[in-house]
Protein backbone atom coordinates (compact mmCIF):
# COMPACT_ATOMS: atom_id res chain seq x y z
CA UNK A 1 0.00 0.00 0.00
CA UNK A 2 1.40 3.44 -0.91
CA UNK A 3 1.80 6.14 1.73
CA UNK A 4 -1.07 8.04 0.15
CA UNK A 5 -3.35 4.97 0.23
CA UNK A 6 -2.46 4.32 3.85
CA UNK A 7 -3.24 7.94 4.73
CA UNK A 8 -6.55 7.61 2.90
CA UNK A 9 -7.34 4.47 4.93
CA UNK A 10 -6.71 6.34 8.22
CA UNK A 11 -8.88 9.17 6.93
CA UNK A 12 -11.75 6.72 6.26
CA UNK A 13 -11.33 5.23 9.75
CA UNK A 14 -11.38 8.74 11.22
CA UNK A 15 -14.60 9.59 9.41
CA UNK A 16 -16.20 6.33 10.57
CA UNK A 17 -15.16 6.95 14.19
CA UNK A 18 -16.37 10.53 14.00
CA UNK A 19 -19.75 9.42 12.61
CA UNK A 20 -20.01 6.97 15.53
CA UNK A 21 -19.18 9.85 17.93
CA UNK A 22 -15.94 8.11 18.98
CA UNK A 23 -13.97 11.34 19.12
CA UNK A 24 -10.68 10.07 20.68
CA UNK A 25 -10.41 7.36 18.00
CA UNK A 26 -11.31 9.86 15.29
CA UNK A 27 -8.64 12.29 16.50
CA UNK A 28 -5.94 9.59 16.48
CA UNK A 29 -6.95 8.39 13.01
CA UNK A 30 -6.91 11.91 11.50
CA UNK A 31 -3.51 12.61 13.10
CA UNK A 32 -2.10 9.40 11.62
CA UNK A 33 -3.51 10.29 8.22
CA UNK A 34 -1.87 13.72 8.40
CA UNK A 35 1.45 12.27 9.58
CA UNK A 36 1.47 10.18 6.38
CA UNK A 37 0.12 12.90 4.09
CA UNK A 38 0.12 16.47 5.47
CA UNK A 39 -1.72 17.69 2.35
CA UNK A 40 -4.79 15.53 3.00
CA UNK A 41 -7.24 18.40 3.38
CA UNK A 42 -10.18 16.21 4.44
CA UNK A 43 -8.11 14.91 7.37
CA UNK A 44 -7.40 18.53 8.45
CA UNK A 45 -11.11 19.23 8.30
CA UNK A 46 -11.91 16.02 10.22
CA UNK A 47 -9.37 16.89 12.91
CA UNK A 48 -10.78 20.41 13.25
CA UNK A 49 -14.35 19.09 13.52
CA UNK A 50 -13.23 16.55 16.13
CA UNK A 51 -11.70 19.34 18.22
CA UNK A 52 -14.93 21.30 17.84
CA UNK A 53 -17.01 18.29 18.91
CA UNK A 54 -14.90 18.03 22.07
CA UNK A 55 -15.12 21.79 22.67
CA UNK A 56 -11.39 22.41 22.05
CA UNK A 57 -12.15 25.42 19.88
CA UNK A 58 -8.74 27.10 20.11
CA UNK A 59 -7.12 23.85 18.92
CA UNK A 60 -9.64 23.57 16.09
CA UNK A 61 -8.59 26.90 14.58
CA UNK A 62 -5.34 25.84 12.91
CA UNK A 63 -6.55 22.68 11.09
CA UNK A 64 -9.77 24.42 10.06
CA UNK A 65 -7.86 27.46 8.79
CA UNK A 66 -5.68 25.21 6.63
CA UNK A 67 -8.70 23.29 5.36
CA UNK A 68 -10.74 26.45 4.65
CA UNK A 69 -7.88 28.07 2.73
CA UNK A 70 -7.56 25.13 0.31
CA UNK A 71 -8.78 25.68 -3.28
CA UNK A 72 -12.50 24.97 -3.76
CA UNK A 73 -13.14 24.71 0.00
CA UNK A 74 -16.91 24.87 0.61
CA UNK A 75 -18.21 27.87 2.56
CA UNK A 76 -19.20 25.53 5.40
CA UNK A 77 -15.51 24.96 6.22
CA UNK A 78 -14.94 28.70 6.70
CA UNK A 79 -18.13 28.85 8.78
CA UNK A 80 -16.70 26.13 11.07
CA UNK A 81 -13.47 28.12 11.35
CA UNK A 82 -15.54 31.23 12.14
CA UNK A 83 -17.45 29.38 14.87
CA UNK A 84 -14.21 28.12 16.45
CA UNK A 85 -12.69 31.61 16.39
CA UNK A 86 -15.84 32.99 18.02
CA UNK A 87 -15.72 30.36 20.77
CA UNK A 88 -12.02 31.15 21.31
CA UNK A 89 -12.79 34.86 21.75
CA UNK A 90 -11.26 36.06 18.44
CA UNK A 91 -14.32 38.02 17.31
CA UNK A 92 -12.65 40.05 14.54
CA UNK A 93 -11.13 36.85 13.08
CA UNK A 94 -14.49 35.13 13.35
CA UNK A 95 -16.25 37.91 11.43
CA UNK A 96 -13.62 37.69 8.67
CA UNK A 97 -14.07 33.91 8.38
CA UNK A 98 -17.88 34.23 8.24
CA UNK A 99 -17.48 36.85 5.50
CA UNK A 100 -15.22 34.43 3.60
CA UNK A 101 -17.88 31.70 4.00
CA UNK A 102 -20.55 34.10 2.70
CA UNK A 103 -18.49 34.81 -0.43
CA UNK A 104 -18.65 31.09 -1.29
CA UNK A 105 -22.29 30.34 -0.41
CA UNK A 106 -25.12 32.12 1.43
CA UNK A 107 -24.93 31.83 5.23
CA UNK A 108 -27.65 29.98 7.12
CA UNK A 109 -29.75 31.89 9.67
CA UNK A 110 -27.63 30.84 12.69
CA UNK A 111 -24.34 31.70 11.01
CA UNK A 112 -25.73 35.06 9.89
CA UNK A 113 -26.91 35.83 13.44
CA UNK A 114 -23.49 34.89 14.85
CA UNK A 115 -21.75 37.07 12.24
CA UNK A 116 -23.81 40.08 13.37
CA UNK A 117 -22.93 39.33 17.01
CA UNK A 118 -19.26 38.75 16.41
CA UNK A 119 -18.92 42.00 14.40
CA UNK A 120 -20.59 43.83 17.27
CA UNK A 121 -18.32 42.24 19.91
CA UNK A 122 -15.22 43.12 17.86
CA UNK A 123 -16.41 46.73 17.55
CA UNK A 124 -17.10 46.88 21.30
CA UNK A 125 -13.55 45.70 22.04
CA UNK A 126 -12.33 48.44 19.70
CA UNK A 127 -14.01 50.94 22.03
CA UNK A 128 -17.26 51.79 20.24
CA UNK A 129 -19.90 50.22 22.46
CA UNK A 130 -22.65 52.73 21.59
CA UNK A 131 -22.09 52.53 17.83
CA UNK A 132 -21.57 48.75 17.96
CA UNK A 133 -25.02 48.32 19.52
CA UNK A 134 -26.57 50.68 16.94
CA UNK A 135 -24.99 48.61 14.16
CA UNK A 136 -26.19 45.41 15.83
CA UNK A 137 -29.77 46.68 15.98
CA UNK A 138 -29.72 47.83 12.36
CA UNK A 139 -28.25 44.54 11.11
CA UNK A 140 -30.37 42.18 13.23
CA UNK A 141 -33.60 44.18 13.03
CA UNK A 142 -34.25 43.50 16.74
CA UNK A 143 -36.41 45.80 18.88
CA UNK A 144 -35.15 47.65 21.98
CA UNK A 145 -35.93 44.68 24.26
CA UNK A 146 -33.96 42.35 21.99
CA UNK A 147 -31.08 44.81 22.03
CA UNK A 148 -31.10 44.90 25.84
CA UNK A 149 -31.02 41.08 25.98
CA UNK A 150 -28.09 40.99 23.55
CA UNK A 151 -26.23 43.70 25.51
CA UNK A 152 -26.48 41.61 28.69
CA UNK A 153 -25.12 38.56 26.89
CA UNK A 154 -22.38 40.63 25.22
CA UNK A 155 -21.16 42.00 28.54
CA UNK A 156 -20.90 38.48 29.99
CA UNK A 157 -19.02 37.20 26.91
CA UNK A 158 -16.61 40.16 26.96
CA UNK A 159 -15.89 39.65 30.67
CA UNK A 160 -15.25 35.93 30.20
CA UNK A 161 -12.63 36.70 27.54
CA UNK A 162 -10.95 39.32 29.72
CA UNK A 163 -12.31 42.48 28.01
CA UNK A 164 -13.28 43.96 31.34
CA UNK A 165 -13.24 47.61 30.18
CA UNK A 166 -15.56 46.91 27.23
CA UNK A 167 -17.86 44.80 29.44
CA UNK A 168 -18.09 47.67 31.95
CA UNK A 169 -18.96 50.10 29.14
CA UNK A 170 -21.78 47.80 28.05
CA UNK A 171 -23.07 47.63 31.64
CA UNK A 172 -23.00 51.46 31.85
CA UNK A 173 -25.02 51.58 28.61
CA UNK A 174 -27.51 49.16 30.21
CA UNK A 175 -27.63 51.14 33.45
CA UNK A 176 -28.67 54.33 31.62
CA UNK A 177 -31.62 52.42 30.13
CA UNK A 178 -32.58 50.43 33.24
CA UNK A 179 -31.27 52.27 36.33
CA UNK A 180 -33.09 49.89 38.72
CA UNK A 181 -31.68 46.67 37.22
CA UNK A 182 -30.03 44.67 40.03
CA UNK A 183 -27.98 42.53 37.69
CA UNK A 184 -26.39 45.56 36.03
CA UNK A 185 -25.65 47.26 39.35
CA UNK A 186 -23.80 44.24 40.73
CA UNK A 187 -22.02 43.38 37.49
CA UNK A 188 -20.67 46.94 37.35
CA UNK A 189 -19.40 46.53 40.90
CA UNK A 190 -17.65 43.31 39.93
CA UNK A 191 -16.16 44.73 36.73
CA UNK A 192 -14.93 47.85 38.50
CA UNK A 193 -13.57 45.89 41.49
CA UNK A 194 -15.82 47.56 44.09
CA UNK A 195 -15.47 46.65 47.76
CA UNK A 196 -18.36 44.21 48.16
CA UNK A 197 -18.13 41.12 50.35
CA UNK A 198 -20.91 38.99 48.84
CA UNK A 199 -23.28 38.89 45.89
CA UNK A 200 -26.49 40.60 47.05
CA UNK A 201 -29.58 38.40 47.35
CA UNK A 202 -31.58 40.43 44.81
CA UNK A 203 -28.79 39.99 42.24
CA UNK A 204 -28.53 36.24 42.87
CA UNK A 205 -32.30 35.76 42.57
CA UNK A 206 -32.61 37.89 39.40
CA UNK A 207 -29.53 36.33 37.77
CA UNK A 208 -30.56 32.72 38.39
CA UNK A 209 -34.23 33.33 37.58
CA UNK A 210 -33.08 34.55 34.16
CA UNK A 211 -30.61 31.66 33.81
CA UNK A 212 -32.82 28.83 35.14
CA UNK A 213 -34.18 27.56 31.84
CA UNK A 214 -30.72 27.25 30.23
CA UNK A 215 -28.81 26.25 33.38
CA UNK A 216 -28.65 22.45 33.06
CA UNK A 217 -27.84 22.46 29.35
CA UNK A 218 -25.23 25.21 29.68
CA UNK A 219 -23.50 23.93 32.83
CA UNK A 220 -23.48 20.21 32.19
CA UNK A 221 -23.38 19.87 28.41
CA UNK A 222 -21.57 23.06 27.38
CA UNK A 223 -19.27 23.76 30.33
CA UNK A 224 -18.57 20.21 31.57
CA UNK A 225 -19.81 20.84 35.13
CA UNK A 226 -19.75 17.80 37.46
CA UNK A 227 -19.37 19.53 40.85
CA UNK A 228 -21.93 17.55 42.90
CA UNK A 229 -20.65 14.13 41.79
CA UNK A 230 -17.02 15.17 42.36
CA UNK A 231 -17.81 16.34 45.91
CA UNK A 232 -19.66 13.12 46.74
CA UNK A 233 -16.81 10.97 45.38
CA UNK A 234 -14.46 12.75 47.81
CA UNK A 235 -16.93 12.43 50.70
CA UNK A 236 -17.88 8.73 50.40
CA UNK A 237 -14.62 7.20 51.74
CA UNK A 238 -15.24 9.15 54.97
CA UNK A 239 -18.95 8.69 55.45
CA UNK A 240 -21.71 7.37 53.22
CA UNK A 241 -24.92 7.55 55.33
CA UNK A 242 -26.61 10.78 56.40
CA UNK A 243 -30.09 11.13 57.90
CA UNK A 244 -30.78 14.78 57.22
CA UNK A 245 -29.17 16.41 54.23
CA UNK A 246 -29.28 20.10 53.26
CA UNK A 247 -28.58 20.97 49.61
CA UNK A 248 -27.68 24.62 50.17
CA UNK A 249 -28.14 26.68 46.97
CA UNK A 250 -29.69 23.60 45.38
CA UNK A 251 -30.37 25.34 42.05
CA UNK A 252 -32.15 23.05 39.58
CA UNK A 253 -31.42 19.99 41.73
CA UNK A 254 -28.41 18.69 39.80
CA UNK A 255 -27.09 17.24 43.10
CA UNK A 256 -30.16 15.22 44.04
CA UNK A 257 -29.13 12.06 42.12
CA UNK A 258 -25.92 11.88 44.20
CA UNK A 259 -27.46 13.07 47.49
CA UNK A 260 -30.49 10.73 47.52
CA UNK A 261 -28.36 7.53 47.78
CA UNK A 262 -26.91 8.81 51.08
CA UNK A 263 -30.09 7.47 52.63
CA UNK A 264 -31.59 10.56 54.24
CA UNK A 265 -34.24 13.15 53.55
CA UNK A 266 -32.89 15.93 51.34
CA UNK A 267 -33.98 19.56 51.81
CA UNK A 268 -33.14 22.04 49.06
CA UNK A 269 -32.80 25.77 49.72
CA UNK A 270 -32.32 28.48 47.11
CA UNK A 271 -33.01 32.17 46.55
CA UNK A 272 -34.20 31.73 42.98
CA UNK A 273 -37.80 30.66 42.40
CA UNK A 274 -36.93 29.82 38.78
CA UNK A 275 -34.21 27.38 39.86
CA UNK A 276 -36.44 25.90 42.58
CA UNK A 277 -39.24 25.28 40.06
CA UNK A 278 -36.84 23.12 38.06
CA UNK A 279 -35.64 21.30 41.17
CA UNK A 280 -39.30 20.55 42.02
CA UNK A 281 -39.90 19.19 38.51
CA UNK A 282 -36.84 16.94 38.87
CA UNK A 283 -38.14 15.53 42.19
CA UNK A 284 -36.25 13.71 44.95
CA UNK A 285 -36.37 16.44 47.63
CA UNK A 286 -38.32 16.07 50.87
CA UNK A 287 -38.72 19.85 50.93
CA UNK A 288 -37.72 22.80 48.74
CA UNK A 289 -37.54 26.19 50.41
CA UNK A 290 -37.06 29.63 48.88
CA UNK A 291 -34.75 31.36 51.35
CA UNK A 292 -31.39 33.05 51.72
CA UNK A 293 -28.77 30.49 52.75
CA UNK A 294 -27.50 32.16 55.93
CA UNK A 295 -31.01 33.02 57.12
CA UNK A 296 -32.15 29.44 56.58
CA UNK A 297 -29.13 27.98 58.40
CA UNK A 298 -29.64 30.35 61.35
CA UNK A 299 -33.28 29.26 61.64
CA UNK A 300 -32.36 25.53 61.77
CA UNK A 301 -29.92 24.97 64.64
CA UNK A 302 -28.52 21.44 65.16
CA UNK A 303 -30.70 20.03 62.38
CA UNK A 304 -28.58 18.54 59.58
CA UNK A 305 -26.01 15.75 59.27
CA UNK A 306 -24.73 17.10 55.97
CA UNK A 307 -24.62 20.67 54.68
CA UNK A 308 -23.75 20.38 50.99
CA UNK A 309 -22.97 23.48 48.90
CA UNK A 310 -21.83 22.82 45.32
CA UNK A 311 -20.80 25.97 43.42
CA UNK A 312 -22.67 28.19 45.89
CA UNK A 313 -20.15 29.68 48.33
CA UNK A 314 -18.56 31.35 45.30
CA UNK A 315 -21.28 33.99 45.81
CA UNK A 316 -19.82 34.88 49.22
CA UNK A 317 -16.55 36.76 49.66
CA UNK A 318 -16.15 36.97 53.42
CA UNK A 319 -17.13 33.49 54.65
CA UNK A 320 -16.99 34.14 58.41
CA UNK A 321 -20.78 34.17 58.73
CA UNK A 322 -21.12 31.13 56.43
CA UNK A 323 -18.89 28.98 58.65
CA UNK A 324 -20.62 30.13 61.84
CA UNK A 325 -24.06 29.42 60.34
CA UNK A 326 -23.06 25.99 58.98
CA UNK A 327 -21.51 25.01 62.32
CA UNK A 328 -24.74 25.95 64.12
CA UNK A 329 -27.03 24.11 61.71
CA UNK A 330 -25.03 20.86 61.84
CA UNK A 331 -25.51 18.11 64.38
CA UNK A 332 -22.34 17.02 66.20
CA UNK A 333 -20.15 14.99 63.83
CA UNK A 334 -22.05 16.35 60.81
CA UNK A 335 -20.28 17.21 57.56
CA UNK A 336 -19.84 20.49 55.71
CA UNK A 337 -19.03 19.76 52.07
CA UNK A 338 -18.50 22.53 49.50
CA UNK A 339 -16.53 23.81 46.52
CA UNK A 340 -14.64 27.08 46.03
CA UNK A 341 -12.91 28.78 43.11
CA UNK A 342 -9.17 28.85 43.67
CA UNK A 343 -7.60 32.15 44.72
CA UNK A 344 -4.41 33.31 46.40
CA UNK A 345 -5.75 35.97 48.78
CA UNK A 346 -8.31 35.22 51.52
CA UNK A 347 -11.04 36.17 49.07
CA UNK A 348 -11.23 38.12 45.83
CA UNK A 349 -14.19 39.47 43.85
CA UNK A 350 -13.77 38.33 40.23
CA UNK A 351 -14.98 40.15 37.12
CA UNK A 352 -17.51 37.31 36.72
CA UNK A 353 -19.25 38.51 39.91
CA UNK A 354 -18.20 35.34 41.73
CA UNK A 355 -15.52 35.12 44.44
CA UNK A 356 -12.29 33.11 44.69
CA UNK A 357 -10.92 31.90 48.03
CA UNK A 358 -7.53 30.81 49.32
CA UNK A 359 -7.32 27.40 51.03
CA UNK A 360 -5.38 28.94 53.94
CA UNK A 361 -8.34 31.26 54.58
CA UNK A 362 -10.76 28.30 54.59
CA UNK A 363 -8.43 26.51 57.04
CA UNK A 364 -8.39 29.52 59.39
CA UNK A 365 -12.18 29.80 59.40
CA UNK A 366 -12.63 26.05 59.84
CA UNK A 367 -10.03 25.55 62.58
CA UNK A 368 -12.06 26.12 65.75
CA UNK A 369 -15.11 24.02 64.81
CA UNK A 370 -14.27 21.68 61.93
CA UNK A 371 -11.72 18.99 61.07
CA UNK A 372 -10.50 18.82 57.49
CA UNK A 373 -11.26 15.30 56.23
CA UNK A 374 -10.31 15.73 52.58
CA UNK A 375 -9.47 18.35 50.02
CA UNK A 376 -8.89 18.07 46.29
CA UNK A 377 -8.13 20.34 43.38
CA UNK A 378 -10.63 20.25 40.58
CA UNK A 379 -11.65 21.90 37.35
CA UNK A 380 -15.05 23.33 38.08
CA UNK A 381 -16.17 24.25 34.58
CA UNK A 382 -15.00 25.70 31.29
CA UNK A 383 -15.03 29.49 31.03
CA UNK A 384 -14.05 31.18 27.78
CA UNK A 385 -10.69 29.71 26.77
CA UNK A 386 -9.90 28.47 30.28
CA UNK A 387 -10.90 25.90 32.82
CA UNK A 388 -11.95 27.42 36.15
CA UNK A 389 -9.69 25.90 38.81
CA UNK A 390 -11.38 25.08 42.08
CA UNK A 391 -11.08 23.21 45.36
CA UNK A 392 -13.39 20.62 46.91
CA UNK A 393 -13.52 20.66 50.73
CA UNK A 394 -14.81 17.93 53.07
CA UNK A 395 -15.03 19.12 56.70
CA UNK A 396 -16.57 17.45 59.74
CA UNK A 397 -18.07 19.27 62.73
CA UNK A 398 -16.03 18.71 65.89
Ligand SMILES: C[S@@+](CC[C@H](N)C(=O)[O-])C[C@H]1O[C@@H](n2cnc3c(N)ncnc32)[C@H](O)[C@@H]1O
Nearest residue numbers: 208249250251254270271272292293310311315
Ligand atom coordinates in the same frame (compact mmCIF):
# COMPACT_ATOMS: atom_id res chain seq x y z
C1 LIG B 1 -24.13 27.86 40.29
S1 LIG B 1 -25.65 27.45 41.01
C2 LIG B 1 -25.32 25.83 41.67
C3 LIG B 1 -26.58 25.04 41.89
C4 LIG B 1 -26.37 23.63 42.43
N1 LIG B 1 -25.80 23.63 43.74
C5 LIG B 1 -25.53 22.81 41.48
O1 LIG B 1 -24.43 22.38 41.86
O2 LIG B 1 -25.98 22.59 40.34
C6 LIG B 1 -25.68 28.46 42.47
C7 LIG B 1 -27.03 28.45 43.16
O3 LIG B 1 -26.85 29.02 44.45
C8 LIG B 1 -27.93 29.87 44.73
N2 LIG B 1 -27.47 30.87 45.72
C9 LIG B 1 -26.40 31.69 45.61
N3 LIG B 1 -26.29 32.45 46.71
C10 LIG B 1 -27.30 32.09 47.54
C11 LIG B 1 -27.71 32.50 48.83
N4 LIG B 1 -27.06 33.46 49.49
N5 LIG B 1 -28.79 31.90 49.37
C12 LIG B 1 -29.47 30.92 48.71
N6 LIG B 1 -29.14 30.50 47.48
C13 LIG B 1 -28.06 31.07 46.90
C14 LIG B 1 -28.30 30.46 43.39
O4 LIG B 1 -29.62 30.94 43.36
C15 LIG B 1 -28.08 29.27 42.46
O5 LIG B 1 -29.24 28.52 42.27
